[in-house]
Amino acid sequence: MVRVFIALGANLGEPRAALAEAQARLRPLGVAPLRRARLYRSAPVGPPGQPPYYNTALEVETALLPDDLLAVLKQIEATMGRTPGERWGPRVIDLDIALYGGLVLDTPELTIPHRELANRAFVLAPLCDLAADLEVPGRGATLAALLEALPRTPGDLEVVEHAVQDVRAAPIPR
Template identity: 40%
Template sequence: MITAYLGLGTNLGDRVASLEQAIGMLKQTPGISVQRISSVYETSPVGYLEQPPFYNLAMEILTTLPPRDLLGRILEVERKLHRVRTVRWGPRTIDIDILLYGDQIVNEEGLQIPHPRMTERAFVLVPLYEIAGNILIPGKQQTVKYWLAQLPKDQEIQQTEIRLGLERYPV
C-alpha cells in the first residue's frame, strides 16, 4: 500500500454535495482506502478569476493502484460528476488532483507527481498542512509546512464550518 494525497476542489452547483459524492465514489473504488480528510476551505479562484469561489480540501488515501491507474479512477469520478474541461483553471463541478504518491516523482505525459504547482497555492497547501504538514515533498526536499510559509500572503483562503455528510457514502 502506498500513501497518497489528493486535492479536491469545486465551484459549480452544490459544492458540498460534489465533494461528498466524489469522496463517496473514491471510498467505493477498489484499491483505494480513504484515511483522513481535511476541513473544507473556501478559496478565491487562481488563474482565471471570473468565476465563483471554490471549496477545497485534501485527503490522505492508501492505495494499491499504480499512479496511472489511480489517475484513471480519478478521471472516472470527475466524469461521473459531470466535469467539463473548457477553460484552463476555469469553473468545474469537481477537480481531483494527485498531489503526492508516496515519495515517488512521476513525470509522464498527462501525469506529474508531485503536482507541479502545489507549492505555489494556498488552496492546496493549507488543507494538506492540516493532515500532513510535516511530510517532505519529493523533489523539493522541504515539508508542506515549509512551503506554506513561503507563500505570498495575498492568497485568500478561509476554513469553513462545513461538516461533510459522508455517512451517506459507506466505505
C-alpha cells in the same frame, strides 16, 4: 498499499456536496479514504467572474499504480459531470494526485508531486492539516515550509469547516 494525498476542489453547483460525493465514490474503486482535511473557501485562480472554490484534501491508501489512480479520478470527475473546459476555469469537481508515497514522476500525463503544489495555498493548507511535517519528494522542504513561503493576501483562503475528519468508518452511500 501506498499512502496518497488527493487534492479536491469545486466551485460550480453545490461544491460542498460535490466534494463529499467524490470522496464517497473512491472506496468502491480501490481507494480507501483515511482522513479528510478541513474545508477551505478560496478565491478562484484563472478567468474572472468565477464563484469561490471550496477545497480540501484526502489522505488515502491504495494499491493502484499512479496511472490507474489517475484514471479512477478522471472517471469520477466525468461521472459527476465535469467536462473539458478552459484552463483554470470553473468546475463541478477537480481531483488531483498531490502526493503518491515518496514518488517523483514527470510524464506527459501525470506529474507527482502535483506540478502546482508549491504555488497554491488552497492545495498546501489542506495538505498541512493532514501531514504538515511531511517532506515533499524532490523539493527538500516540508508541506508546512512550502505554505509558509507563499505570499498571502487577506481573504484568499478561509477555513469554513474546522475539523479534520477520520473517514475510515464513513459509510458508502448506496
